[in-house]
Amino acid sequence: MTARLPWPLAYTVSGDDCAPPMPLGFAAPLTEAVHALAELGYDGVEVQVRESGEHAAEALARTVAAAGLKVLGIGTGPVAAQDRLTLTDPSPDVRRHALSRLLGAARLAGELGVPVTLGQTRGTFLPGLADMQRGWAEHAVRQLAEEAADRGSRLLLEPQSRANTSLWHTPDEAHAVIDSLDAPAGLVLDTHHLDAEGVDVVRAVTEHASVTGCLQLAASAGRGPLPVGDPRLPVLFTALREGGFTGWLTLEHTQDGDSTKAAARSWTALDAAAAALS
Numbered sequence: 001m002t003a004r005l006p007w008p009l010a011y012t013v014s015g016d017d018c019a020p021p022m023p024l025g026f027a028a029p030l031t032e033a034v035h036a037l038a039e040l041g042y043d044g045v046e047v048q049v050r051e052s053g054e055h056a057a058e059a060l061a062r063t064v065a066a067a068g069l070k071v072l073g074i075g076t077g078p079v080a081a082q083d084r085l086t087l088t089d090p091s092p093d094v095r096r097h098a099l100s101r102l103l104g105a106a107r108l109a110g111e112l113g114v115p116v117t118l119g120q121t122r123g124t125f126l127p128g129l130a131d132m133q134r135g136w137a138e139h140a141v142r143q144l145a146e147e148a149a150d151r152g153s154r155l156l157l158e159p160q161s162r163a164n165t166s167l168w169h170t171p172d173e174a175h176a177v178i179d180s181l182d183a184p185a186g187l188v189l190d191t192h193h194l195d196a197e198g199v200d201v202v203r204a205v206t207e208h209a210s211v212t213g214c215l216q217l218a219a220s221a222g223r224g225p226l227p228v229g230d231p232r233l234p235v236l237f238t239a240l241r242e243g244g245f246t247g248w249l250t251l252e253h254t255q256d257g258d259s260t261k262a263a264a265r266s267w268t269a270l271d272a273a274a275a276a277l278s
Contacts, residue, residue: 004274005237008043008248010072011263012216015049015060018078022048024223024252026259030060034067036260040267044070046117046214046250050078053104054151057111072248073156073214074109076102079121086123087140088133088166098123099140103147110151115213117188118144119158125166137167142181149183156213158188161196169197171204175211190216190252191232192223202235209243217266218253225253225262226269233273 012025013033025048026033034045045064052060064071079085085098098121109116122137145155159174168174171189178185189212194201205215215236219226226233251266 004271004277005249007240007245008070008072009041009267009270010044010046010248010250011037011042012075012250012252013037013045013047014078015047015052015056017050017052017056018048018082022078022081024254026263027255028259031063033259034064034069037263038067038069040260040263042069042263042267044072044248046073046075046248046252047071048075048077049105049108050082051101051104052108054107054111057108060108061112071112071114073114073250074105074112074116075119076105076117076121077119079105080123081120086121087137088123088125090126090129095136095140099143102140102144106144106148106153106155107151109148109153113152115154115156115186116144116148117156117158117214119160119188120164122165122167130166134167138177141177142183145178145181145183145185148185154213155181155183155185156188157185158190158193159197160190160193163196164193169193170199171208175208178211186211186213186247188212188214188216190218191220192216192218192253195220201232202239205236205239205245206243209240209245212245213247214250215240215245215247216250216252217270218251223253224256225265226251228265228269228272230269230273233270234277237273237277
């Protein structure tokens, strides 16, 4: 964005394998989205993919680079959101399919030299199956982290609200998981999910900044674009800087019917907050 912040600023976009685009990202085909975001001043994109693997890396990198942007991360939300595939589904075939998709995303991320994120695809528990489902998810996450590391990527685990998943709702819970892995991994912190779980966002960032690869931002009310004058932003910037954060910021929020205007509002809010802080 501007020289006022030391971290790259990304916007959520959908890969060409997602139809329709994900509702919390730019509502346009990838080529159109990246050019619009470049004109607004964004540094890069976090690309949500559904089934793309390493074979798609060259075309994806070329499309994004043509707009003067960078791919900063690969997201896997559409695996569950669009195809209902999760790591805790009672069906072994569904679980295998979900893991295969995630491993493909990790290989894609490795080809691009960026992290791969995991959120709601870990799934939800059914009555009487929680212990078994937790074991399935933990085993799959270990495999995913190892695959990412082997491919030159890194898994970032996102604590999400219980409305999305039965597993790892708080940063502390997700941090314990990545500490248990034999491969390097980190966290994604999302202000919406932290708010939904009653977790103090500033405190979470302060305590986990050093292991956080990405901070996803949205307005605290309604998960829309950031409002100019949001008092939380300068405090978050300070917490990130003092905590040694070296990742990137992503806007992941509703589009309010016009993605270009939504992206512009959030960029303006961040720029204003950075100016107030400097």
